[in-house]
Amino acid sequence: MPTLQAIHGRLVEVRRFTNVHLYVGRRPLGPTDRYELWLKPPHGAERKFIINTRIMLARRGHEVSLIVTAHKVPQVLGLANWSTIDGVNYARTDAPSLVRAWDFVVLPAAFLAAAILYGDIGMVLFVPAAVAYLATAAFGRAMARTRRAAQVDRAIDAEALRTSRSVRTLQ
Numbered sequence: 001m002p003t004l005q006a007i008h009g010r011l012v013e014v015r016r017f018t019n020v021h022l023y024v025g026r027r028p029l030g031p032t033d034r035y036e037l038w039l040k041p042p043h044g045a046e047r048k049f050i051i052n053t054r055i056m057l058a059r060r061g062h063e064v065s066l067i068v069t070a071h072k073v074p075q076v077l078g079l080a081n082w083s084t085i086d087g088v089n090y091a092r093t094d095a096p097s098l099v100r101a102w103d104f105v106v107l108p109a110a111f112l113a114a115a116i117l118y119g120d121i122g123m124v125l126f127v128p129a130a131v132a133y134l135a136t137a138a139f140g141r142a143m144a145r146t147r148r149a150a151q152v153d154r155a156i157d158a159e160a161l162r163t164s165r166s167v168r169t170l171q
Contacts, residue, residue: 006159008065009041065159078152092149098138
């Protein structure tokens with residue numbers, strides 16, 4: 001997993017965008033709100049971050065730290081609000097599904113391959129193999145999700161310690 005970075009600053013702008021679902025009665029699987037945050041570090045230029053979530057604990061003018069991945073386009077995994085002393089771990093609250101759509105693309109291809117290679121016995125053995133595949137994939141993703149959430153918690157705690165030390169030295 002990539003390393004995490006903490007970006008500290010003041011929120012200049014917070015915009016909320018809500019997706020409209022045309023199908024009545026169907027609840028979407030993922031978050032329907034998207035927040036666009038503009039963060040200004042103490043010594044630097046404003047940066048834009050996008051978070052797909054239903055939970056936003058910060059408003060314009062709040063001093064926050066964002067826990068992000070170290071990619072070219074960083075993904076926000078946590079937010080610590082120092083103005084309200086609150087925080088959220090997006091790796092835990094808005095985690096992706098354990099079973100993905102890609103899994104249901106792989107299963108028919110695997111069924112076809114098993115039927116061609118092994119005939120009737122391949123079709124019979126496909127059902128337990130498919131269940132084992134889905135269980136293994138879900139378990140692996142659950143473990144990765146738990147590990148990432150713990151990593152974000154540690155990063156938030158480290159940022160809290162760093163921020164509290166810098167406040168003490170300024171006084």
